[in-house]
Amino acid sequence: MVQGTANWNTEITKEWLQSYVDDWVQFYKKETKEGKVASYIPVLKKADPNLLGITIIGKDGMMIQSGDVGTPFTIQSISKIFSFIVACMERGVSYVLDRVDVEPTGEAFNSIMHLEMRKLKKPFNPFINAGAITVTSLLNGKSSEEKLEPIFQLFTKILGYRSRINEDVYVSERETSVRNRAIGYYLIELGYLESALDLTLDTYFKQCSIEVTTEDLAKLGLVLANDGIDPQTAEEIIPRNVVRLAKALMLTCGMYDASGKFAAYVGIPAKSGVSGGIIATAPPRVRKETLPFIEGCGIGVYGPALDDKGNSIAGIKLLKHIATKWDLSVF
Ligand code: DON
Structure with a gap:
């Protein structure tokens, strides 16, 4: 059974979030069995279908990493x-x-x-x-x-x-x-x-074919979540109007013909690639209660076993779980 009916009103510590995410990654790893690695690009067939990893980075720099985060993969779509x-x-x-x-x-x-x-x-x-x-x-x-x-x-x-x-x-x-x-x-x-x-x-x-890691995707996602401004340097790297468009496209078209379901059940701008990567970007939420990553975060996922739409099968389930538990949806 997955842990996680949390009361986030108490103080949120990195250790606490880490233990939840470790537990969730462990739980969803078995879902990789239901998917298949992409084969129409022959070299992608070499990927290990059992892998699942995630990196989440908040605006304050807090980073949670769990699972198979060490393996570089190509960024694809x-x-x-x-x-x-x-x-x-x-x-x-x-x-x-x-x-x-x-x-x-x-x-x-x-x-x-x-x-x-x-x-x-x-x-x-x-x-x-x-x-x-x-x-x-x-x-x-x-x-x-x-x-x-x-x-x-x-x-x-x-x-x-x-x-x-x-x-x-x-x-x-x-x-x-x-x-x-x-x-x-x-x-x-x-x-x-x-x-x-x-x-x-x-x-x-x-x-x-540019190589990335889940940490790279999380960093890129964080800049998008933060409206194009790098939270570390406060530099505007991407103009606001362009980021807004990119995130609207991620939400409506980022997961291909599964974009509607992803918006309904996960609710954050995201984009997948056939090598099994997903980038997701959770903007700040306006709530009275304390929630994890309330100021927004970037998320990078890697899970090369894909569903029939070409999205990481376990990655989507893991993201859905985290978005529900932490109330990350933009809606
Ligand atoms: O053009 C292609 O088919 C690949 N280079 C990229 C496709 C892709 O990642 C679509 N993802 N779901």
Whole structure:
């Protein structure tokens, strides 16, 4: 039985929260058995399906980590938040939104259907592959290195070290991703790609192959929770209007065709990736009683066994449990 009918009105200590989270991670680890690691990018098959880890970092710097937090993994679709943010910062929000919409699809992340049906005339949102590839084509630069540099710089500011690309995962996706290539050709036909297809896809595969840890995701999530300001330095790293858009997209489209359920049962902006990562961002709550991380927190989860929508199966259950116990929902 999971512990946890807590009375949070008493003093909240790190040790106390740590023991709850340890207990919850232990409990949900067995759910990993119900999922499968992604296999359509061949190298991702090597991941250990039994892993589950979480890092939570509060505005005051308090960090709770539990489970398998030591294993680096590729950021995959979580990168789409940051390519969107950088494109908005480089090109302006309205320029980007003229080329990609902000509507959830209710379809799988790699669906081509809406593009072909041309319901909206532009990709539905920046988090489905069609929208993300369009956004990557908008990034300034003549090479993938130039295009990705501002994302690396943003990460370096927040994480305190320069991230690296996992070469094996990048090559594995580049060699096999026929569907993204197909999406790319549709986008050329519709006139949305601003860079050559090969350059755009190469940049996109590289951005998806950036290696992160749960701690990195929690730090990135915390800056989003704190409206783009790094709580440690008080520096505004991302403009407020861009963060607001990014979080709205995370809430409505971040978990693909499971976004509605995630909003209803977890209720915080989040984004998943097929390697099993989830970034979540809990803004400050307005309550009289004391609650854990009342000033907001960033959360990073890793659990490579996925459900049928492509989201970490145990990770979602763990997040749902924590959000319920700590009343993290924005609603
Ligand atoms: O383009 C792809 O298929 C992957 N590089 C990323 C997909 C992804 O992470 C979707 N996640 N749920």
